[in-house]
Amino acid sequence: MSDVKYSKEHEWLKLDGDIATIGITKHATEMLGDIVFAELPEKGSSVEKDGTAGVVESTKAASDVYTPISGEVVDANQSIVDDPSKINADPEGDAWFFKLKIKDKNELDTLMNKEEYDKFAKESAQ
């Protein structure tokens, strides 16, 4: 998992060539509780780093999903829209949100590695 990067908005990003797969972290799902609704960006749309790229709703509240980097949406995971409980079950695996063709690799430098994120998540939870 060393190639996975994390944002302060609790998204994870996995890079494969110039395609980034993005989802929300396990920590985020634990904070949100049971997720009952997910909305994803449309295929072909462009998203800007730190901009809104979707919504998740738990039984408690709605939260925006942000994209940690800029790019063009090349895929969105319809299976989590059809069954949002998958997000709680496997947030950092099967329940990815969308895939981006990334615009600027330098943006990746602003993100955290796993160790940094775990520390950040622990501190922000307090």
Place this chain on the structure above:
Amino acid sequence: MIKKTTLYNLHQKNGAKLVEFAGYEMPIQYKDGIIQEHKFTRSNCGIFDVSHMGQLFIYGDENLTNDLENIFPLDLKKLNINQSKYSFLMNDNAGIHDDLIITKVTGGYLIILNAACKENDFRIIKEKLNDKYDLQLSDKHSLIAIQGPEAKNILEKNINGVDKLKFMNGGNFKFQNSDAYVTRSGYTGEDGFEVSIGNNYAESFVEEMLKIGAKLAGLGARDTLRLEAGLCLYGNDIGMNTTPIEANLKWAISKNRIDTEYPGSKIIKNQIKSGVDKIRVGIKPENRVIARGNTKIFNNEKKEIGKITSGTFGPSVEHSIAMGYVENKYAILNTKLFLEVRGKKIPANVCNLPFYKKNYVKGEINV
């Protein structure tokens, strides 16, 4: 300062996620999460700590019933001892200070009040009764709700005799050496009980029920359960700007009190006779989008016609569900509405309440 209920340690021990609610640190959920707690309550037995709610005991002579009839739109003279009614504390405009359950007990009445309203209710009721009676807003009693199809079996094993109670009736019972006042009632759409018990016994009482299969459920599940059951949440679905008639709760006004006086009676009588401008309805969005409180409601000509007051995903009905107020002419089954969520107009339909069919025990259904 934020208050804690007697069961605070038990909540922590059971992995509760605690939030501030009405000045109390309360469990919104435990380890299993809201959906599992909700479903377990529907299929088995959920236990809710509702000790933050007000338990107002009023003791007095035969004049007390008359004086309380000047406050509540109920026929209290006809109320049997240990019988409960749902009612409202209103102002002169029929705005709702609080909704409550009033039970006739030996020597007086017990009124269960919402946590956020209880201090204000106490002041209003005390003033209206001219300080003539003994009023106690007890903090010595915990209030525990035991809800679900297995509630009667699980509670019966700890408090002998409760399975004979009829819906919206109560009685004095014993848990071990402690007095407990038990009513068959609840806020989930399931059969169930609410138990008022001395703080000293509250934790062991709950522990005994957990040992034989009950599970704790938090305020999150309480909210999804009550919304599926079509029940109002004070502060969301009813409040100072809604009357009981607008809230579609006319059934709670005793028929023989419609022409008599109580706070708000003129407005209530007029609204029953002439109708209301807005009314509470059930609303089902056509997809999974959740329309929460304050979501604007539009008609098919893009005219704003009301607002959502509560909305969530119903774990048992497996659908997005909501309640809200619409202009009276739209309060017709299957009327198409549009809900504005994040800038988009989500199609929805007016539907019957409750969303979830009740499983109350036989007996008096029509409260």
